[in-house]
Amino acid sequence: MKVGNGSTTSFWFDSWSPMGRLHDLLGPRGCIEMGIPANSTVCMVMTGRRRQRHRIDVFNEVETLIDAQREKMTLVQDQALWKQGTDKFKSIFVTKFTWELTRKHEAPVTWWKVIWFQHCTPKYAFLHWVAIHNRLSTGDRMLAWNASVNPSCILCHDPLETRDHLFFECAYSSEVWSLLMSSLLQGRYTTKWSELVDLSMETNQGFLEVFLIKYTIQATIYSLWKERNERRHGATPIAAVALARMVDRQVRNRCSAFRQQGNYKFAAALSLWFATR
Known part of the structure; x- marks a missing residue:
């Protein structure tokens, strides 16, 4: 997701940050440890939460991420991006690229x-x-x-x-x-x-x-x-x-x-x- 105002991007379950999906990073107890509900959007976290201190470093890294993202927020709507190659994302969905990324690649047969x-x-x-x-x-x-x-x-x-x-x-x-x-x-x-x-x-x-x-x-x-x-x-x-x-x-x-x-x-x-x- 390309975050604009953050209103349609899930904080935990969408891939919007350089750290990847935060649910995958912090696990199912991440929302409890950070005090951020599982149904929160990026907008809700950016506008209604103060920074906290944690004993585990990775949670403090997420707090730093939140502060950095708060400065980037705009009034533009969020945009879903489709992966079209290694670290390459575009707003247009192309079946060919999605197929190539999801299929299992094998060596071409001679026949x-x-x-x-x-x-x-x-x-x-x-x-x-x-x-x-x-x-x-x-x-x-x-x-x-x-x-x-x-x-x-x-x-x-x-x-x-x-x-x-x-x-x-x-x-x-x-x-x-x-x-x-x-x-x-x-x-x-x-x-x-x-x-x-x-x-x-x-x-x-x-x-x-x-x-x-x-x-x-x-x-x-x-x-x-x-x-x-x-x-x-x-x-x-x-x-x-x-x-x-x-x-x-x-x-x-x-x-x-x-x-x-x-x-x-x-x-x-x-x-x-x-x-x-």
Whole structure:
């Protein structure tokens, strides 16, 4: 708080002095030791109190603070300030600065551009993010929660469904993946999860090719996970060829939108995609 007349600033609970919040400094008995009620404002303390002597030094330091602040009082209204950096406060609230100050900072992961990239579809990207952390409720993870659960892959009936199996070593998902990406990736084609993550991070490819690889990975993961869940709940299975056509249509629609939006940088993505069909 930037104190003016002190009428709206709590003496004990607002951060208005160089000593910080006085309640944090002196504890819950501070108001008793100093004879200042807990609901006092800075204005009330400055106008209705005389200096006292204390046997504990920190209380005398607060008395000196009160005397110094009394000389600074004005008729201007108090102003709330928002922290925007180290020892930097401003009257304007900015979400970005507040988020940066309150969140836990970690070192950037190497694969973040695989998940969050220009023109990604948020719901696809989110599911890919969950998958890359291996937090999807696949059979192996469900087995750890409940020993009686059936952990097999419902798409190909493999005894144990894992993330790496489902994307894309499963007989069903590998067929879908092959129909979509074998021509685009050619000699680099793989069904291994770790190899696909590394492939998506390569920088020696054209940006349109990189976009198609990343977007198709996310669209395929989303469609396979949806098909897997629907089968577990009794839905009629969709053939691998039909699911591949659905993903193909999703990629085409995304690329077609670039031309409608006048995004000429990505407009050629559709032609590149057609060339691999």
